[in-house]
Amino acid sequence: MKQERKPHIGLFVTCLVDLMRPSIGFAAVKLLEDAGCSVDVPAQTCCGQPAYNSGDRGTTRDIAEQVMAAFEHYDYVVAPSGSCAGMIKAHYPELFADDPNLLPKAEALADKTYELTSFLVDVLGISKVDAAFSGTVTYHDSCSGLRELGVKTQPRKLLSSVEGLTLVEMNESDVCCGFGGTFAVKYSDISGAIVGAKARNIEEAHTRTLLAGDLGCLMNMAGKLSRDGKTIEVRHVAEILAGMTDEPPIGAPTAKPAK
């Protein structure tokens, strides 16, 4: 299936990556460009999930319409997040189910939107990346990517091609980390208990690094590990796959303290 021109990708950066950790976005751009795509980043804010999960459909629809317009002309929309891609893919059509004008647009966008690793593997057919990482990693399956989009084998497949990297599976890698967006703040006691259980599973895998595909979950787990004084490095899977590990891990100081 040779294409005449490079697939033109609209990168949905996601608000968390935009605000908190741009290096993940640049890693995603590198992976997509290395895979022969051209990448553009239209003006954007958020997918609307915080409003959607708070029951505010009006605001969600306004934001969704904005996203639908901004990404209309790309061949594909790719997000370094299963949660945000899942919002667009699984929930935008639901949001406009009773709107005959916008439903086709929502469905068209949903059809061409992908989570990053799933896009690389399932759409582009890539099985190898050009990266090296020395050490052991464990991978947490974020819920939306796993259950709404079926992202499970794709990141593992790509990780297995990283030179020097060994993947060690933790127990219950497919169990929620307790983030849940506003849940983490609204029900912090419960969220704290769930991420506590997750942190124990991470620790017991005894790896140098923890990876996942969603920054929300990563910030939650990194924050817990750091609070507990653990030294496990936490990174987005795209950073490793792109070989872009110059930036300190999530929650780690900018300059490494002198030994």
Add this chain to the structure above:
Amino acid sequence: MIVHTTSPQFKRNAARALADTQLQKALGNVKQGFIDKRRKAAEKLPEFEGLRDSARDIKNHTLEHLDLYLEAYEAKVKASGGHVHFARNADDARDIILSICREAGAKTVTKGKSMIAEEIEINGHLQANGITPVETDLGEYIIQLRNELPSHIIAPAVHLNATQVEQDFRRVHKDLDPKRDLSQPVQLLTEARAVLRERFFAADVGITGANFLVAETGTSIIVTNEGNGDLTQVLPKTHIVLASIEKLVPTLEDASQILRVLARSATGQEMSVYTTFSTGPRRASDADGPENYHVVLLDNGRSAMLGSDFEEMLRCIRCGACMNHCPVYHAVGGHAYGWVYPGPMGAVLTPSLIGVDKAGHLPNATTFCGRCESVCPVRIPLPKLMRHWREREFERHLTPATFRSGLAFWGFFAKRPALYRLVTRAAMGALGFAGRHRGRFKWLPLAKGWTKYRDFPAPQGETFQARWKRERKGKAA
């Protein structure tokens, strides 16, 4: 009837549960006891996923034509010599049951496990009227001794450990030798069996729930692992089946299909130890059975769910798989939910039955991880239904005011990309500068909920969009 609920105090309940070390230990059994068993049972049956579709379709079809199936069922029960009573609400059901018991001159009523009995608080009502209800399911018997609600819909006493049960048995079974050995679970079981055996023979009325009501034949079906249900419905002169209207299925074939996913989803068994069918009172040719057979059909808000956003919840077959796989349930247990139905199914059903004004926390106290939906044998989209409750709360302004204004503030910027870029660029620059040194914040204003349990990783400083513009677009321009 006044609904006794602590659902409005969910947060307090949850905090208490998290601090209860005994409970936390017992909750470990939920994870260990159910998840692997269900997975193995599902994997062993190649057509399991297809059966889930089929179970969903059967329930959907029944709900579409529930009026017809209810009428057909009623006609069949009557034809077999039984009586059907329709109860609009809990009060009606309690009155109907009490009058049947009085007519039977009942002093003792044995009970099989029934969540509907919990929903209408029948035990308290019978007791207040001089009739002694005796729970015969071991778990229900234990929580009756402790005057507690079930904490799980199929394992009512899962929040307890054996030592606690031993203490309860010693407290209540006073006529037994105080020096007896009850250190092994099997000894507790044997003691309960011996005590309950006497009660079975003394009972004047037996009340059971129903897993299915079959329209084609007027049959009620229960599944149990202890056989207590059979003794409850066969030994007394009067058998009352207490069930809610959505238990209907059209045919025996339909019930058999759903049975194939029920126990597998619940306990990982292929079938429960007992699957018992009862149709009407004892016939002349029957070896045993009750002389009187009554069915009390409870609505209690369910018909109002038909045709609503929450209709799909009526497919629920009460297997408990959703709570068995729920990280929130694992953390806080069933009692925190504050009423009869805990876990994800309770988070959807409880607001429907007692009002979202009381149970509003439940559909909010979830991460939307979706694991419940992924194991539901009738494929109820539980997260979606919880979200529908959040929408109702938002529309009715039940969402807390501080949260609403926070959301509105965020929404204002999210709808204005240019302003958003400007503001976030400045804010992240400042936050990044402040946090760069340590890489994380141990405390942040307005983020107490977050920083109580974990650090907040510092942002890198420059936003992606700003850097992109600088590096890429800048070059192109």
